[in-house]
Amino acid sequence: MLRPVTFAICGCGDRGLDAYAPYQTLHPEEMSITAGADVRPERLALLRERYGVPPEMCFASDGELLAQPRLADVMLVSTLDRRHVSNALAALDKGYHVLLEKPISPSLEECRALQKKAHETGRTVVVCHVLRYTRFYAALEDLLRRGAVGKIETIDAVEHVAYWHQAHSFVRGNWRRSDETSPMILQKSCHDMDILRWLAGEPCLKVQSFGSLDYFTAENAPEGAAERCLDGCRCRDACPYDAEKIYITDPRTGIRGRGKDWPCGVLASEPDEDKIRAALREGPYGRCVFRCDNSVVDHQTVNLEFANHIYATFTMTAFTQSCHRTVKVTGTRGEIEGDMEANVLRLRPFGGREETVDLNREGGQFSGHGGGDFGLMSSFCKLIAQGGGAGLTGIDASVESHVMALAAEASRLNGGQTITLSEF
Numbered sequence: 423m424l425r426p427v428t429f430a431i432c433g434c435g436d437r438g439l440d441a442y443a444p445y446q447t448l449h450p451e452e453m454s455i456t457a458g459a460d461v462r463p464e465r466l467a468l469l470r471e472r473y474g475v476p477p478e479m480c481f482a483s484d485g486e487l488l489a490q491p492r493l494a495d496v497m498l499v500s501t502l503d504r505r506h507v508s509n510a511l512a513a514l515d516k517g518y519h520v521l522l523e524k525p526i527s528p529s530l531e532e533c534r535a536l537q538k539k540a541h542e543t544g545r546t547v548v549v550c551h552v553l554r555y556t557r558f559y560a561a562l563e564d565l566l567r568r569g570a571v572g573k574i575e576t577i578d579a580v581e582h583v584a585y586w587h588q589a590h591s592f593v594r595g596n597w598r599r600s601d602e603t604s605p606m607i608l609q610k611s612c613h614d615m616d617i618l619r620w621l622a623g624e625p626c627l628k629v630q631s632f633g634s635l636d637y638f639t640a641e642n643a644p645e646g647a648a649e650r651c652l653d654g655c656r657c658r659d660a661c662p663y664d665a666e667k668i669y670i671t672d673p674r675t676g677i678r679g680r681g682k683d684w685p686c687g688v689l690a691s692e693p694d695e696d697k698i699r700a701a702l703r704e705g706p707y708g709r710c711v712f713r714c715d716n717s718v719v720d721h722q723t724v725n726l727e728f729a730n731h732i733y734a735t736f737t738m739t740a741f742t743q744s745c746h747r748t749v750k751v752t753g754t755r756g757e758i759e760g761d762m763e764a765n766v767l768r769l770r771p772f773g774g775r776e777e778t779v780d781l782n783r784e785g786g787q788f789s790g791h792g793g794g795d796f797g798l799m800s801s802f803c804k805l806i807a808q809g810g811g812a813g814l815t816g817i818d819a820s821v822e823s824h825v826m827a828l829a830a831e832a833s834r835l836n837g838g839q840t841i842t843l844s845e846f
């Protein structure tokens with residue numbers, strides 16, 4: 423690479439500044455952040471401190487950044503869902519390549535408008551479907567393409583969201599309302615639609631879906647539940663969703679065990695226990711999970727028919743202990759089962775010996791979506807350094823899986839009606 427690819431970060435939140443920007447620290451020869459924008463001054467302060475971006479290149483809004491002439495090779499769009507397309511369209515007009523956080527948009531028209539503009543400008547638009555860049559899914563896709571199970575017949579995938587992650591992001595947090603951000607199947611599970619399409623290797627023809635918000639509703643509030651966990655709630659001891667447990671005392675998720683990273687880093691910049699307690703007393707993350715204004719589903723299933731008679735099922739459930747994904751693929755000559763948490767694939771060729779593909783043995787980086795966040799950055803920087811192109815998760819492939827997700831949501835809202843994608 424001749425010089426690092428330069429980035430302007432539009433939206434210096436958790437994804438922009440904490441998930442992708444650190445790739446520069448690891449690979450300064452590949453990535454260099456030259457500018458950024460955020461409406462929160464404390465995030466711009468971190469951009470200056472951590473990456474030495476000069477104050478005159480730090481802007482107080484997306485609009486201000488996008489009003490400048492082009493300041494980098496790439497605009498990383500990591501604002502919230504509803505700003506993605508307007509930010510990306512403006513960036514393409516200025517001549518940037520775009521690295522775009524998912525989902526592209528909850529509106530199919532907007533997805534198509536961005537796809538059209540990307541083709542017209544000839545610039546690269548890659549969507550952050552980070553799972554394709556994990557060793558786990560890359561190894562699975564490679565086995566399938568090499569015919570390890572013969573012709574694929576079925577795929578069953580489960581997204582185990584985890585009770586605390588659901589409470590954090592989809593009951594108390596940013597993505598609790600589909601009218602403000604996106605429906606769950608798009609917001610969280612567009613990754614899974616994208617992976618299913620990739621593994622199937624064939625276009626999706628039909629979808630059908632059921633799902634609802636069953637548990638995190640006012641009717642399920644136990645007797646004695648307060649509006650906020652720290653406001654003398656009498657149900658806290660028995661409640662796994664108690665905010666103090668999730669953000670302070672639980673060793674897997676709280677500040678005492680996990681430290682200042684996500685999810686605690688979402689409650690306060692550079693958090694400590696005092697800052698977390700203050701956020702729980704006053705902010706959205708201290709609310710009772712039965713007394714929020716959430717609307718997104720807490721469990722959903724999707725049936726999918728792909729070309730070549732491949733059938734798939736997908737289940738998303740909030741009600742799991744840990745946050746991970748599992749998958750089983752069957753074919754005419756064998757089956758493969760995978761667990762992304764264990765990072766292991768088990769291949770069982772019919773009439774042959776079981777083979778275990780243990781991806782942990784290969785070493786390397788597994789944090790940040792099983793290594794997918796940095797895997798994406800590595801692949802994207804190479805793509806841009808070589809002049810751009812479609813990439814592994816370019817706009818065309820990503821719009822295809824967004825159509826699947828939006829059709830699944832339409833089906834769910836229509837009582838599970840089967841939707842033919844060519845007519846959608």
Ligand SMILES: NC(=O)c1ccc[n+]([C@@H]2O[C@H](COP(=O)([O-])OP(=O)(O)OC[C@H]3O[C@@H](n4cnc5c(N)ncnc54)[C@H](O)[C@@H]3O)[C@@H](O)[C@H]2O)c1
Pocket residue numbers: 432433434435436437438459460461462465482483484485500501502503523524525550551552596609791
């Ligand atoms: N690829 C993945 O796996 C993945 C995972 C989580 C989130 N996401 C997506 O990433 C996006 C960002 O999520 P996040 O968790 O970083 O949220 P976040 O709230 O931490 O970050 C969004 C940032 O945008 C800033 N912002 C808001 N309005 C702005 C404006 N007008 N101009 C400039 N900045 C503005 C906010 O202050 C915030 O810092 C979301 O769309 C989400 O769906 C993707």
